[in-house]
Amino acid sequence: MTKITGLSDLTQIKSAYLDEMGQYEHQILLCAGAGCISCGCSKVSQQLTVELQELGLEQRIKVVETGCIGLCSLGPVMLILPERIFYVNLTPESLRTILTSHFLNSTIAEKWCYRDPQTKKYIPTIDEIPFYKHQVRIALEGCGSIDYSSLEAYVAMDGYATLYKALTSMTPQQVIDEVKASTLRGRGGGGFPAGVKWQAGRDAVGDQKYIVCNADEGDPGAFMDRSIIEGTPHKLIEGIILAAYAIGASHGYVYIRAEYPIAVNRLSAAMDQARAAGLLGCKLFDSEFEFDLEIRIGAGAFVCGEETALMESIEGHRGEPRQKPPLPFQAGLFGKPTIINNVETLANIPYIVQNGAKAYTKYGTPSAPGTKVFALAGDIVNAGIIEVPIGMPLRKIIFEIGGGLIGGKAFKAAQVGGPSGGCITAADLDVPMDYMDLMLKGSIMGSGGLIAMSRDTCMVDTARFFMDFVQDESCGKCVACRIGTKRMLEILERITRGKGREDDVDRLIEVGNVIKDTAMCGLGQTAPNPVLSTIRYFRDEYDAHIVDHRCPAGNCKAITIFEIDPSSCIGCTLCARHCPAFAITGEKKEPHVIDPKLCISCRACYDACRIGAVHPTKREAILG
Amino acid sequence: MSLDNLTCGCNHGDTEEEKYARIAQVIDAYKDKEGNLIMILHAAQEIYGYLPLELQKFIALRMGIPLSKVYGVVGFYSFFSTEERGKHTIHICMGTACYVRGASKLVEAFEDRLYVKVGGVTADKKFTLDVARCIGACGLAPAIMVDDDVYQQVTPASVGSIVSNY
Numbered sequence: 001m002t003k004i005t006g007l008s009d010l011t012q013i014k015s016a017y018l019d020e021m022g023q024y025e026h027q028i029l030l031c032a033g034a035g036c037i038s039c040g041c042s043k044v045s046q047q048l049t050v051e052l053q054e055l056g057l058e059q060r061i062k063v064v065e066t067g068c069i070g071l072c073s074l075g076p077v078m079l080i081l082p083e084r085i086f087y088v089n090l091t092p093e094s095l096r097t098i099l100t101s102h103f104l105n106s107t108i109a110e111k112w113c114y115r116d117p118q119t120k121k122y123i124p125t126i127d128e129i130p131f132y133k134h135q136v137r138i139a140l141e142g143c144g145s146i147d148y149s150s151l152e153a154y155v156a157m158d159g160y161a162t163l164y165k166a167l168t169s170m171t172p173q174q175v176i177d178e179v180k181a182s183t184l185r186g187r188g189g190g191g192f193p194a195g196v197k198w199q200a201g202r203d204a205v206g207d208q209k210y211i212v213c214n215a216d217e218g219d220p221g222a223f224m225d226r227s228i229i230e231g232t233p234h235k236l237i238e239g240i241i242l243a244a245y246a247i248g249a250s251h252g253y254v255y256i257r258a259e260y261p262i263a264v265n266r267l268s269a270a271m272d273q274a275r276a277a278g279l280l281g282c283k284l285f286d287s288e289f290e291f292d293l294e295i296r297i298g299a300g301a302f303v304c305g306e307e308t309a310l311m312e313s314i315e316g317h318r319g320e321p322r323q324k325p326p327l328p329f330q331a332g333l334f335g336k337p338t339i340i341n342n343v344e345t346l347a348n349i350p351y352i353v354q355n356g357a358k359a360y361t362k363y364g365t366p367s368a369p370g371t372k373v374f375a376l377a378g379d380i381v382n383a384g385i386i387e388v389p390i391g392m393p394l395r396k397i398i399f400e401i402g403g404g405l406i407g408g409k410a411f412k413a414a415q416v417g418g419p420s421g422g423c424i425t426a427a428d429l430d431v432p433m434d435y436m437d438l439m440l441k442g443s444i445m446g447s448g449g450l451i452a453m454s455r456d457t458c459m460v461d462t463a464r465f466f467m468d469f470v471q472d473e474s475c476g477k478c479v480a481c482r483i484g485t486k487r488m489l490e491i492l493e494r495i496t497r498g499k500g501r502e503d504d505v506d507r508l509i510e511v512g513n514v515i516k517d518t519a520m521c522g523l524g525q526t527a528p529n530p531v532l533s534t535i536r537y538f539r540d541e542y543d544a545h546i547v548d549h550r551c552p553a554g555n556c557k558a559i560t561i562f563e564i565d566p567s568s569c570i571g572c573t574l575c576a577r578h579c580p581a582f583a584i585t586g587e588k589k590e591p592h593v594i595d596p597k598l599c600i601s602c603r604a605c606y607d608a609c610r611i612g613a614v615h616p617t618k619r620e621a622i623l624g
Numbered sequence: 625m626s627l628d629n630l631t632c633g634c635n636h637g638d639t640e641e642e643k644y645a646r647i648a649q650v651i652d653a654y655k656d657k658e659g660n661l662i663m664i665l666h667a668a669q670e671i672y673g674y675l676p677l678e679l680q681k682f683i684a685l686r687m688g689i690p691l692s693k694v695y696g697v698v699g700f701y702s703f704f705s706t707e708e709r710g711k712h713t714i715h716i717c718m719g720t721a722c723y724v725r726g727a728s729k730l731v732e733a734f735e736d737r738l739y740v741k742v743g744g745v746t747a748d749k750k751f752t753l754d755v756a757r758c759i760g761a762c763g764l765a766p767a768i769m770v771d772d773d774v775y776q777q778v779t780p781a782s783v784g785s786i787v788s789n790y
Contacts, residue, residue, distance in 0.1 A: 038775060220723075297663070298703075300701050
């Protein structure tokens with residue numbers, strides 16, 4: 001790789017890459033996001049090469065492996081350019097049919113395209129699929145549309161041109177002013193204005209300053225940052241260098257989870273390329289600015305996503321939070337002024353610096369402009385990664401982009417913001433997904449995990465699940481979090497076992513509020529949120545468990561048993577075939593019966609029944 | 625020798641001494657990096673398989689830091705193990721999405737299949753069964769990881785075939 005020292009180098013790389021791609025009639029973008037990798041895209045990729053050769057198409061068609069295209073639940077997927085036809089659920093066996101039809105017979109292989117669950121119609125063009133139609137891609141731009149492993153491909157989408165512009169024609173203060181004017185708020189969960197933070201970093205006095213990228217994406221149900229790193233590692237690097245230039249840091253760290261081996265590999269490969277191209281580790285674009293970047297891998301501690309704990313961990317210590325103040329910009333990593341930004345925040349920076357704050361504030365709401373990346377998961381049809389303007393109503397996200405709930409089940413609640421967040425109920429589906437509006441509903445924007453839940457999810461058990469998580473991940477440094485979360489967990493556990501006491505809900509609220517007020521770090525202060533939020537909206541479910549010893553969702557095994565309604569059972573035998581305990585008996589076309597003594601409350605029959613004849617019921621009522 | 629070669633886990637036939645020697649080389653290579661302890665422990669675990677007290681003593685001595693410091697860090701992070709692990713590690717994801725889609729049923733299925741509880745090692749030392757915090761494959765829940773391979777939309781019925789891959 002030759003060194004990139006000026007605009008002409010960038011232009012040359014860009015045109016060379018575009019020329020090379022222009023030799024091909026088509027490009028096949030094959031998703032190699034972590035999701036598609038786990039459903040076998042590498043086999044599809046190998047087979048694709050074989051098939052293209054056998055069909056004599058290899059000269060006409062270029063296969064490009066990209067980061068996450070977004071629709072993870074239908075993976076492996078591929079997008080064919082320039083016609084933008086999207087094929088889903090690929091298998092090595094299906095490729096021959098698709099390629100023959102598409103390229104040799106010029107007919108779209110509709111059967112392998114996206115099928116709208118509501119209209120049952122096939123939608124071959126990616127831009128017409130509701131999942132993509134409503135998205136605006138800024139942080140995710142390039143993710144799923146370029147070769148993640150190629151510096152040239154990133155330069156071809158004008159990557160590193162922003163860095164050139166900033167270094168050659170903007171002062172650090174001008175960069176900060178642009179970010180300030182964009183009102184970009186931290187996307188990691190805190191929501192603190194990034195420009196203000198940078199200004200503090202710039203103004204801090206010190207011979208050495210650090211920029212740290214927080215890629216310790218630990219919230220269960222969140223995989224936004226992972227997608228950005230795996231799809232466009234160079235964009236993250238560019239964002240980090242811009243931040244470093246703005247605050248005056250000569251060294252940076254990316255702190256990334258050990259659970260993300262693919263992201264670590266792709267980022268370190270991209271960093272090697274950038275270093276070889278003279279974009280890291282030496283003076284950039286013949287300016288006086290010099291910067292280098294290093295990866296630090298976590299070791300499985302959720303609390304290290306908290307900024308002071310993260311710094312402790314980079315320093316090689318136990319990841320226990322520090323008392324604030326001093327704030328990181330005063331005395332952070334190794335005691336030096338440090339600015340810590342989340343991956344998604346930094347991925348927005350190149351766009352803002354390149355296009356100006358005005359272009360960015362076109363999207364979103366006045367108080368929170370721009371876009372937010374969400375990870376849709378749970379009982380939702382189109383699980384995957386989306387980026388939408390801030391302020392989009394939850395209803396649109398769940399039902400238009402997300403395609404509604406699996407099996408057409410009724411929507412009960414969405415859990416937003418993971419273990420620090422809360423739930424949004426069906427009554428609040430029209431709430432705009434904005435920092436302020438979500439806070440008023442007792443939730444937070446958080447880092448972007450969005451889990452849809454149906455009537456089959458017990459809210460008490462969900463609260464218990466999150467409390468189990470934070471209790472386990474509590475570092476134990478402060479009493480409020482160490483003991484408080486344990487006590488809350490114990491109470492929740494006994495409620496789900498039907499042993500709840502009358503004053504348990506009041507006690508949960510009391511303990512929760514004390515933890516919120518007195519815990520040392522963000523993990524502790526937000527830990528009670530899921531419990532307080534479910535109490536606020538689903539008090540009736542708590543009461544049903546405590547007073548009536550009944551789990552309305554049929555989730556809590558200790559107090560639930562299943563029954564078949566003889567008047568609606570059609571005797572299809574499906575439930576009996578699914579029952580692992582052989583507890584269901586009955587003749588074909590006759591109503592079936594569950595033996596309560598054998599039933600292990602595993603819900604297999606409930607999930608299997610297609611006509612809703614199986615019901616959860618109170619264990620006490622049947623077995624005493 | 626590059627660091628990649630040092631930490632490559634494929635030399636399972638190495639003797640105790642050879643492993644210790646490689647760990648010593650890693651420590652020397654990272655010597656000048658600030659805050660290097662966690663990186664060294666990652667590499668040491670990769671080479672040795674786990675971090676028994678003897679090895680922790682060796683690392684502390686070679687780095688010139690108190691054993692209490694090494695022990696404290698090892699104990700804090702869930703990725704570090706002080707007990708011998710199976711040849712393969714099965715991580716069942718217990719993230720929210722997987723949990724909602726039935727991850728706890730998978731735990732039972734793996735426990736039944738391997739005759740081992742979560743956290744334990746199978747009698748033939750082939751598998752360590754563990755649960756993981758969200759592995760970020762939420763779009764494909766419930767998901768599990770065997771070493772670095774991710775399996776998506778796993779059902780209790782598919783547990784047998786996954787185990788037989790190893």
